[in-house]
Amino acid sequence: MPIYAPTLPPRPEPGQGLPPAVVMLRFDLARVLRLKLGKFFGFLFVFILLVLCVQLYVKHLVNTSAGLSTFKPFADQLLSQGPEFQARLLHPVMLQVLWLQVALVGGGLVARDTLHRIRPLIYAHPVRPWDYLLAKALFAAGLPLAIMLAYVFLPWGLSLAVAGAAGPVWPTAPLLLVPAALVIALLMGAVTLGASSLAASPKAGFGWALGILLGSSALGGVLAAALHDHRWLVLGAGYLTKLWPDLLLGANRDSGPGWVPVVLATALHLVLWTVIAVRRTRPSEASL
Numbered sequence: 001m002p003i004y005a006p007t008l009p010p011r012p013e014p015g016q017g018l019p020p021a022v023v024m025l026r027f028d029l030a031r032v033l034r035l036k037l038g039k040f041f042g043f044l045f046v047f048i049l050l051v052l053c054v055q056l057y058v059k060h061l062v063n064t065s066a067g068l069s070t071f072k073p074f075a076d077q078l079l080s081q082g083p084e085f086q087a088r089l090l091h092p093v094m095l096q097v098l099w100l101q102v103a104l105v106g107g108g109l110v111a112r113d114t115l116h117r118i119r120p121l122i123y124a125h126p127v128r129p130w131d132y133l134l135a136k137a138l139f140a141a142g143l144p145l146a147i148m149l150a151y152v153f154l155p156w157g158l159s160l161a162v163a164g165a166a167g168p169v170w171p172t173a174p175l176l177l178v179p180a181a182l183v184i185a186l187l188m189g190a191v192t193l194g195a196s197s198l199a200a201s202p203k204a205g206f207g208w209a210l211g212i213l214l215g216s217s218a219l220g221g222v223l224a225a226a227l228h229d230h231r232w233l234v235l236g237a238g239y240l241t242k243l244w245p246d247l248l249l250g251a252n253r254d255s256g257p258g259w260v261p262v263v264l265a266t267a268l269h270l271v272l273w274t275v276i277a278v279r280r281t282r283p284s285e286a287s288l
Helices: 021-031 037-064 066-078 083-087 092-106 111-115 120-123 127-165 173-198 203-226 230-235 238-248 259-280
Strands: none
Touching: 021 127, 037 092, 037 127, 037 259, 083 173, 092 120, 092 173, 092 238, 111 120, 111 203, 120 127, 120 173, 120 230, 127 173, 127 259, 173 203, 173 238, 173 259, 203 230, 203 238, 230 259, 238 259
């Protein structure tokens, strides 16, 4: 029996089928949903979210119940309804766990295709390099954005349901927290995509992502100590994700680094890792 070489399917007619970026995004989503790792991180995210919701409900009870009026001064100190409380809806602990999940899941986005040498086949027909990069970028930034939106809208909805406009969460909080979540998601996506494009395997991609996260923080700390200027800390990608909610909500204005350093450092990370991802996902770089 003759053995025929495998061939690629025929090119679809224009207007038929889904765009290549959507098809690849669907496969990446299906792969992540099959991972047991998602259950572990899902438990952590749900637990942190429940703690935030319990805090909101306790704050409401203390403000409205006559029997708990003696605890109101303590609750006002612990659960202040100011900008700092609103910014903590995107909690720093949640952001640290989210960085770990994005590094684990996103570290193999490009590296897995490099390891198995399937990118030359992907580029052969009918996918363009920009389609490939768009699919990976949508997944790398869309995953953290979806999780952060839950932390924005669920406590906000609970606050409106139990106390209306006078609840612990400002009615206008999503107008400021959603842009912060979007910037954080873009930052996480750019770093993860750049790290994965530099790696030759998913495990190496996870190592690259953690290395960028910890290395940028270490570099910022060294420069801040050497130059006696805490604004250099914004070079740390993890530190930037904590600053954006405070910046947009006006929290910690006196102690924060200000708009200019944060915006410049964020733009530096976005441009640097996006350029690296673009260069490393070219057809000429499709195999090691």
